[in-house]
Amino acid sequence: MIPFLDLKAQYHGIKREIDEAVGRVLESSQFILGAEVKAFEEEFASFCGSRFSIAVNSGTSALHLAFLAMGIGPGDEVITTPFTFVATVAAIRYTGATPVFVDIDPLSYTIDVNRVEEAITERTKAIVPVHLYGHPADMDPLFEIARRRRIRLVEDAAQAHGAEYKGRRMGSIGDIGCFSFYPGKNLGAYGEGGAIVTDDASFDRTIRMLRDWGQERRYHHVLKGFNYRMDGMQGAILRVKLKYLPQWTEARREHAAEYTRLLAESGIATPARMPYANPVHHVYPILVPDRDEFQKNLQAAGIQTGIHYPVPVHLLEAHRDLGYGRGDFPVAEKVAGQELSLPLYPELTAAQIETVAGEALACSKYQPSAV
Numbered sequence: 392m393i394p395f396l397d398l399k400a401q402y403h404g405i406k407r408e409i410d411e412a413v414g415r416v417l418e419s420s421q422f423i424l425g426a427e428v429k430a431f432e433e434e435f436a437s438f439c440g441s442r443f444s445i446a447v448n449s450g451t452s453a454l455h456l457a458f459l460a461m462g463i464g465p466g467d468e469v470i471t472t473p474f475t476f477v478a479t480v481a482a483i484r485y486t487g488a489t490p491v492f493v494d495i496d497p498l499s500y501t502i503d504v505n506r507v508e509e510a511i512t513e514r515t516k517a518i519v520p521v522h523l524y525g526h527p528a529d530m531d532p533l534f535e536i537a538r539r540r541r542i543r544l545v546e547d548a549a550q551a552h553g554a555e556y557k558g559r560r561m562g563s564i565g566d567i568g569c570f571s572f573y574p575g576k577n578l579g580a581y582g583e584g585g586a587i588v589t590d591d592a593s594f595d596r597t598i599r600m601l602r603d604w605g606q607e608r609r610y611h612h613v614l615k616g617f618n619y620r621m622d623g624m625q626g627a628i629l630r631v632k633l634k635y636l637p638q639w640t641e642a643r644r645e646h647a648a649e650y651t652r653l654l655a656e657s658g659i660a661t662p663a664r665m666p667y668a669n670p671v672h673h674v675y676p677i678l679v680p681d682r683d684e685f686q687k688n689l690q691a692a693g694i695q696t697g698i699h700y701p702v703p704v705h706l707l708e709a710h711r712d713l714g715y716g717r718g719d720f721p722v723a724e725k726v727a728g729q730e731l732s733l734p735l736y737p738e739l740t741a742a743q744i745e746t747v748a749g750e751a752l753a754c755s756k757y758q759p760s761a762v
């Protein structure tokens with residue numbers, strides 16, 4: 392059996408350090424924020440190449456606070472893609488603003504930069520590229536549009552810790568970058584977690600207040616804030632794991648390259664790597680025309696896979712009120728219908744990768760020819 396993800400194997404590799412870090416927090420009784428979270432914020436800002444980092448309790452909270460700090464609210468529009476995890480869109484809607492969708496690029500699966508400008512209106516306040524699967528969106532054209540049209544750029548880097556665009560780390564290029572430390576992410580906590588990075592001191596100050604009840608100092612609440620603080624335990628755990636992230640990312644890159652090599656002649660669409668990008672392969676997405684059959688056959692061969700994501704956000708029942716329908720974003724709809732994520736994590740062995748690729752090749756023989 393080859394699982395889709397093996398968080399236990401990773402824990403066993405770093406158990407002594409993790410247990411020691413957790414023990415430290417228990418002894419200090421700094422269960423919320425505290426010294427470990429503060430140290431993690433500094434280390435994570437430096438990892439991303441940003442001046443500031445604010446740790447919060449989820450990636451969704453990070454996005455929500457980024458939008459609030461920019462003053463985004465009812466009547467405003469925020470541009471993003473419908474091919475993302477629902478949280479990107481939910482966080483926009485928490486503020487009362489309206490998400491406006493732009494289709495994805497068929498190669499990078501990230502926002503199609505050639506279609507952004509036509510979606511901008513006088514109400515547009517921000518563009519939110521999602522670095523889906525750990526592959527960066529094309530930031531230079533987005534940055535140029537944002538500056539010229541005086542709108543903000545918020546990176547949803549929840550799947551892209553350490554990924555690079557022309558040598559710069561994701562999260563550090565837009566006005567604000569948002570990260571998730573959900574356990575399955577490339578840098579995962581042992582519970583919920585997230586962070587915001589920015590170079591802007593005023594965003595840093597506002598977001599720091601908003602995550603902790605809008606306090607300027609204790610019991611002096613100047614903003615209508617939230618309880619979005621990170622746990623001390625997660626801060627201590629993430630500090631341990633951040634040290635290993637570069638080597639884990641290297642392993643992901645090697646595994647992804649090996650899959651791509653083994654599947655090269657198969658007719659299966661393997662993920663592209665754009666010339667500007669050094670991705671971190673949060674998942675390894677292939678496209679197969681008869682995805683559900685393919686997945687069932689792999690499952691029968693003992694290989695677990697995932698689907699990210701079967702329904703694009705514009706077709707989700709929860710967001711039907713936005714007024715979009717089938718056919719509005721053909722590229723997103725096609726990829727959503729064919730995407731299958733193969734197991735990809737640092738601890739995979741060469742033999743496991745060969746087994747997965749071999750079974751995938753066998754399954755592809757029974758597929759209708761690719762479109």
Ligand SMILES: *Cc1c(COP(=O)(O)O)cnc(C)c1O
Pocket residue numbers: 448449450451452475476478479521547549550570571572573584585
């Ligand atoms: C995981 C994820 C989020 C949300 O992060 P949580 O920590 O689960 O709240 C947002 N956007 C994307 C693209 C994600 O993958």
